[in-house]
Amino acid sequence: MIPYGRQCIDDDDIQAVTQVLRSPWLTQGPVVQDFEKALAAKVGAQYAVALSNGTAALHLTCLALGLGKGDYLWTTPLSFVASANCGLYCQAQVEFVDIDPASRNICPVKLADQLAQAKTANILPKVLVVVHFAGLPCDLKPIRELTDHYGICLIEDAAHAIGSLYEGSAIGSGAYSDATIFSFHPVKTLAAGEGGAVLTNDVQLAAKVRKLASHGVERDSEHWQSPPAAPCYYEQQALGFNYRLSDIHAALALSQLNKLDVFVEARREKAAAYLKGLLDTPLQLPVEPSNCYSAWHIYVVTFESSEVRDRCYETLREHDIFTNVHYIPIHKQPLYRPLARYFGSHFPNAEQHYARSLTLPLFVTLTEQEQAHVITCLKESL
Numbered sequence: 001m002i003p004y005g006r007q008c009i010d011d012d013d014i015q016a017v018t019q020v021l022r023s024p025w026l027t028q029g030p031v032v033q034d035f036e037k038a039l040a041a042k043v044g045a046q047y048a049v050a051l052s053n054g055t056a057a058l059h060l061t062c063l064a065l066g067l068g069k070g071d072y073l074w075t076t077p078l079s080f081v082a083s084a085n086c087g088l089y090c091q092a093q094v095e096f097v098d099i100d101p102a103s104r105n106i107c108p109v110k111l112a113d114q115l116a117q118a119k120t121a122n123i124l125p126k127v128l129v130v131v132h133f134a135g136l137p138c139d140l141k142p143i144r145e146l147t148d149h150y151g152i153c154l155i156e157d158a159a160h161a162i163g164s165l166y167e168g169s170a171i172g173s174g175a176y177s178d179a180t181i182f183s184f185h186p187v188k189t190l191a192a193g194e195g196g197a198v199l200t201n202d203v204q205l206a207a208k209v210r211k212l213a214s215h216g217v218e219r220d221s222e223h224w225q226s227p228p229a230a231p232c233y234y235e236q237q238a239l240g241f242n243y244r245l246s247d248i249h250a251a252l253a254l255s256q257l258n259k260l261d262v263f264v265e266a267r268r269e270k271a272a273a274y275l276k277g278l279l280d281t282p283l284q285l286p287v288e289p290s291n292c293y294s295a296w297h298i299y300v301v302t303f304e305s306s307e308v309r310d311r312c313y314e315t316l317r318e319h320d321i322f323t324n325v326h327y328i329p330i331h332k333q334p335l336y337r338p339l340a341r342y343f344g345s346h347f348p349n350a351e352q353h354y355a356r357s358l359t360l361p362l363f364v365t366l367t368e369q370e371q372a373h374v375i376t377c378l379k380e381s382l
């Protein structure tokens with residue numbers, strides 16, 4: 001059986017986790033801080049806050065940016081539901097901007113057009129969440145120019161893109177955004193079991209996220225609002241959550257982070273092998289513009305019709321090759337369908353992508369023989 005994705009765990013990872021299990025700290029210990037420091041250094045951001053998952057990272061970033069009732073959050077319809085749900089968690093309204101069919105990322109031209117309309121209607125978003133689909137960075141320069149022009153906060157949902165570069169800077173460095181979130185779910189490039197992080201260069205944003213991740217409780221006496229009434233005093237200053245990452249998870253995440261470059265290199269080799277093997281087919285293959293370096297979280301090909309796609313999916317399954325579909329456009333979900341949106345419910349590029357695409361197996365331990373088998377079976381079923 002060949003799945004579409006699979007984590008890569010070695011003896012170092014296992015040892016890192018068992019070390020924590022033998023230590024006094026299973027959570028709120030030193031490994032979380034070690035991981036945060038290493039992650040911030042790796043991507044070139046000033047602050048990293050480790051959290052229980054990527055969804056929590058999106059939620060808290062939105063809250064810390066002040067997103068609330070009466071506000072709008074915009075995102076791409078071609079993502080996992082979490083990219084939009086963070087808006088609903090904050091009681092904001094969610095609007096979508098269609099993708100560019102070549103990059104599969106939010107389309108900067110459509111974004112510019114929609115923002116101009118929103119300005120006239122006085123419904124500009126407070127927050128824009130962009131997604132680096134499949135690991136390919138969005139065109140951040142023109143997007144940042146737009147968000148700066150209109151005074152919008154920009155969050156990079158980089159669940160797919162740890163290890164990717166845009167214009168030579170690492171995704172997560174915050175060169176073009178207010179904050180970046182990562183996920184360490186096992187289907188992503190780094191696996192912590194569950195895990196996530198917020199990366200930012202804004203000291204106050206980092207502090208807000210950190211506090212909200214631990215119930216909204218402030219333990220630092222410098223930031224208390226009243227003098228301590230008793231020993232072991234702490235203050236709850238906001239309604240926060242328990243979104244902390246445990247040291248057990250952090251140990252795995254840190255051990256995996258040490259291998260990020262190796263993982264990305266392996267993924268890039270396999271992406272190149274797909275490109276070579278599938279170039280002479282009618283498939284639309286993913287692109288990598290020269291100013292981008294993709295970590296290739298997934299390899300998504302587009303067929304000429306949904307009939308061919310469905311047939312290939314079935315044929316590959318008969319060969320024990322399991323592909324996937326990324327994603328059902330969020331606006332098509334039963335939760336989102338009835339929600340009123342100024343910009344409507346039709347995003348043809350995302351819908352076309354959904355109808356005609358498949359995600360092929362791509363993971364670090366996929367062997368050359370397995371990949372050759374996938375390519376052969378796919379070609380035969382076209």
Ligand SMILES: *Cc1c(COP(=O)(O)O)cnc(C)c1O
Nearest residue numbers: 053054055080082159183184185
């Ligand atoms: C996986 C994913 C998330 C959510 O991350 P979790 O760690 O599973 O909560 C958010 N956005 C995108 C684009 C994702 O792929």
